[in-house]
Amino acid sequence: MGQIVFDQSGIFHLQKLETQFRKRHKKRFRLSDENGRLDLIRQSSESSDQIIQKYFRNFYHELDPALIRELLERGIVTTPKGFKMPQAQGDA
Numbered sequence: 001m002g003q004i005v006f007d008q009s010g011i012f013h014l015q016k017l018e019t020q021f022r023k024r025h026k027k028r029f030r031l032s033d034e035n036g037r038l039d040l041i042r043q044s045s046e047s048s049d050q051i052i053q054k055y056f057r058n059f060y061h062e063l064d065p066a067l068i069r070e071l072l073e074r075g076i077v078t079t080p081k082g083f084k085m086p087q088a089q090g091d092a
Helices: 008-025 034-046 050-062 065-073
Strands: none
Touching (some): 008 034
16 A cells, blocks of 8 residues: 555644644654554544544544545544445445
């Protein structure tokens, strides 16, 4: 599998998410490294911290539906409760 590439908006929200995770849990993630990004996404999606979930949902909401599918297929995230999976273009 290839590297997951995020657009400018996705990177912006990842940076906000990493800042909150670092402030609240004293853990750093290297956003310049794919493993660091995916680890942040995985841990944030599983977090019970409401603030982290808020920032994760902001990030998740901005993703392209095809990218969401890839994250789901790789097992990096599960669909957050109450969050509808957007339809990719061409899906019926």
